Amino acid sequence: MANEIKKVVLAYSGGLDTSIILKWLQETYNCEVVTFTADLGQGEELEPARKKAEMFGIRDIRIEDLREEFVRDFVFPMFRANTVYEGQYLLGTSIARPLIAKRLVEIAQETGADAISHGATGKGNDQVRFELTANALDPSIKVIAPWREWDLRSRTQLLAYAEANQIPIAKDKRGEAPFSVDANLLHTSSEGMVLEDPAVPAPDYVAQRTVDPEKAPNEPEIITIGYEKGDPVSVNGVKLSPAALLTKLNELGGKHGVGRLDLVENRFVGMKSRGLYETPGGSILLVAHRGIESITLDRGEAHLKDELMPKYAELIYNGFWFSPEREMLQALIDKSQEYVSGEVTVKLYKGSANVIARSSANSLYSMDLVTFEEGAVAYDHKDAAGFIRLNGLRLKTWAARNKKARG
Numbered sequence: 001m002a003n004e005i006k007k008v009v010l011a012y013s014g015g016l017d018t019s020i021i022l023k024w025l026q027e028t029y030n031c032e033v034v035t036f037t038a039d040l041g042q043g044e045e046l047e048p049a050r051k052k053a054e055m056f057g058i059r060d061i062r063i064e065d066l067r068e069e070f071v072r073d074f075v076f077p078m079f080r081a082n083t084v085y086e087g088q089y090l091l092g093t094s095i096a097r098p099l100i101a102k103r104l105v106e107i108a109q110e111t112g113a114d115a116i117s118h119g120a121t122g123k124g125n126d127q128v129r130f131e132l133t134a135n136a137l138d139p140s141i142k143v144i145a146p147w148r149e150w151d152l153r154s155r156t157q158l159l160a161y162a163e164a165n166q167i168p169i170a171k172d173k174r175g176e177a178p179f180s181v182d183a184n185l186l187h188t189s190s191e192g193m194v195l196e197d198p199a200v201p202a203p204d205y206v207a208q209r210t211v212d213p214e215k216a217p218n219e220p221e222i223i224t225i226g227y228e229k230g231d232p233v234s235v236n237g238v239k240l241s242p243a244a245l246l247t248k249l250n251e252l253g254g255k256h257g258v259g260r261l262d263l264v265e266n267r268f269v270g271m272k273s274r275g276l277y278e279t280p281g282g283s284i285l286l287v288a289h290r291g292i293e294s295i296t297l298d299r300g301e302a303h304l305k306d307e308l309m310p311k312y313a314e315l316i317y318n319g320f321w322f323s324p325e326r327e328m329l330q331a332l333i334d335k336s337q338e339y340v341s342g343e344v345t346v347k348l349y350k351g352s353a354n355v356i357a358r359s360s361a362n363s364l365y366s367m368d369l370v371t372f373e374e375g376a377v378a379y380d381h382k383d384a385a386g387f388i389r390l391n392g393l394r395l396k397t398w399a400a401r402n403k404k405a406r407g
Contacts, residue, residue, distance in 0.1 A: 007032045007113040008144060009104050011130070014049030016169060018119045020158055021146045022056050023165050025117060029144075034060040036107055038100050041067045041185025041243065052168070062107060066099060067185055071242035074099055075186055078316060079285050080230045080340075081305065081333045082293075085313045088263055090279045090286065092187025097126055098321035101133035105141055115142035122148045125268050129319035136322035179206055185246050187259075187279040198264050198274045209250065209278040213257030213351030220349035222356070223252060225288045227344065230337025232285060246281045253280025256348040268318045284346060284353045291344040291355035295363040301336050308332070 008025055012018045012035035025033050035053045037046055046063050053061045074095050085091055104116040116134060120126035122145070131143050152158055162169050182189040188208040195202055204212065226234035233239060235248050253259050259280035264272055293302060308329060315326045342360025346353050369379060 005029045005031045005114045005142070005144070007034065007111060008115045008117050009034045009036055009108045009111065009113045010117045011100055011104055011119065012037050012049060012053065013119070014046070014052045016158065016162060016167070019052055019056075019167050020152070020161055020165075021117065021119050022053070022058070023167060024146055024150060024161075025144065026056070028150075031114075032060075033058055034062065034107060034111055034113060036062045036064070036100075036104055038103060039063065039065045039067060040070050040096055040099070041247070042183040044183075055168075060111065064103065066103070067243040068241060070096065070099055071185060071246050074321075075246065075282075076231045076242060077330060077334070079282070079289055080337050081309050081312050081329075082286060082290055083309060083313045083316065084286070085317045086263075086265055088261055089265060089277065089317075090187065090261075090282045091313065091316050092184060092277065092279055092282065093182050093189050094125070094129065094317045094319075095186065095321070096184045097129035097319070098133045101130045102137060102322075104130075105134055105137045108141060109138065115144050117144040117146065120145065120147065123269065123271070125317070125319070128268055129321075132319040133322050181208060183208065185243060185250070186282050187277055189275055189277055191273060191275040195274055195276060202262055202276045206276050207260065207278060210254045210260050210280055211257050213260070216255065216257040216350050220347050221252065221256060222345060222347055223284075224343050224345050225249075225284070226342075227289070227292045228341045230289070230334070230340040232288065246285075249281030249284050252348060253284050253353065254278075256280075256353075257351040258348055258353045259283035260351065284348070287353050287355055288344040288346050289340075291346070291358045292342050292360060293340055295358055295365045296340045296342065296360050297336060298364060305333065305336055 008029065008031055010018065010022060010025065010033050012022065014037065022033055022035065025031060033056075035049070035058050037049045039046055050061050050063060078091065078095055083091060085094070101116075101118075104118075107113070108116050116130075118127065118130045120130060127145055127148075131145070134141050134143055152161055159169060161167075179190045179195050180192045190202075190206050190208065194200075195206065224236055225232050226237070231242075232245055235245060235252075240248060259278055259282065261277040261279070262274075263277060264274045267273055297305070312326070312329045312333070315321070315323060315329070320326055339360075339362040341362055342358065344355055345357035347356050
């Protein structure tokens with residue numbers, strides 16, 4: 001395959017691993033490399049990535065601000081479904097990969113590249129997410145996964161390769177890094193090294209985006225989030241773009257220690273892994289969205305969404321964002337959001353985010369129906385007798401059969 005590859009688009013962070021991959025691609029495939037660095041709100045300066053790429057002689061260097069697209073077209077659609085994987089994980093890494101892979105494919109098409117390349121290892125989920133996206137968007141594109149091809153199997157070998165090829169090594173990379181971090185506007189994910197043993201509590205210094213809930217302010221903070229058709233549009237009455245809104249909620253949630261999660265999850269590739277996730281803004285949005293849905297969705301709609309959500313979450317986690325089944329589920333989810341508009345009031349305090357009020361012009365909540373006083377809406381308490389009798393008919397039949405069988 002090496003002779004067929006003339007140009008490759010590389011997902012490039014500027015870190016040690018992708019810098020080694022860049023050099024390895026040049027040596028192994030003797031090809032031109034286009035670097036692509038996505039700004040997804042990871043909070044890092046991205047210009048050093050440009051300078052490193054220039055050092056390797058790269059002529060086509062792409063650094064793109066994708067924050068608005070990321071939140072608007074990936075995060076918000078996912079949150080319309082109240083998506084959590086295995087009951088807890090808000091899929092911060094999973095939902096970022098299809099966007100990065102989409103742009104890799106698009107840049108390859110724009111530049112006439114023969115292949116794309118990524119730095120995901122052969123043990124992780126990301127290789128699957130990148131490559132399934134590429135399969136869905138361009139069946140003819142080739143994918144180069146160096147971790148599945150080269151013979152560099154350890155950190156020591158990577159460092160030796162870097163030194164031999166005069167690749168700059170950050171000082172903190174010469175020893176064993178205490179943990180690895182992946183970040184974007186939705187979350188930070190810390191894994192490996194000091195976090196590998198699930199029986200050992202995570203050290204305090206691992207947290208990147210949230211304060212220790214015990215050290216959070218002693219006074220709660222009350223915020224109001226406005227919704228239109230299932231998507232948040234304002235915080236405390238101020239209209240914000242999707243990325244700006246999530247940034248604001250990250251700031252508020254992080255200050256109050258909201259959104260920390262120590263999780264052992266089941267990877268798609270068949271192993272368990274432990275990570276510390278921080279999703280302050282996302283955790284607020286999850287409870288707020290369920291709050292506004294509680295008064296605007298019919299019971300049937302709400303319960304059906306809850307039944308379908310685990311399948312939807314699994315599709316995203318496993319890399320099937322660009323799949324017919326995810327698009328089918330999305331259409332159903334989006335249909336349910338037509339009347340999900342209004343305001344939700346949330347209290348932030350010592351690691352918690354709790355809905356304390358909600359209102360909507362489209363509310364299905366009827367004071368007349370639920371009041372303990374005499375309501376204006378006709379509700380005959382006697383009707384409940386027939387309702388119970390019909391629902392209990394099969395239970396009576398079942399119980400009578402069992403009693404007879406036992407003699």
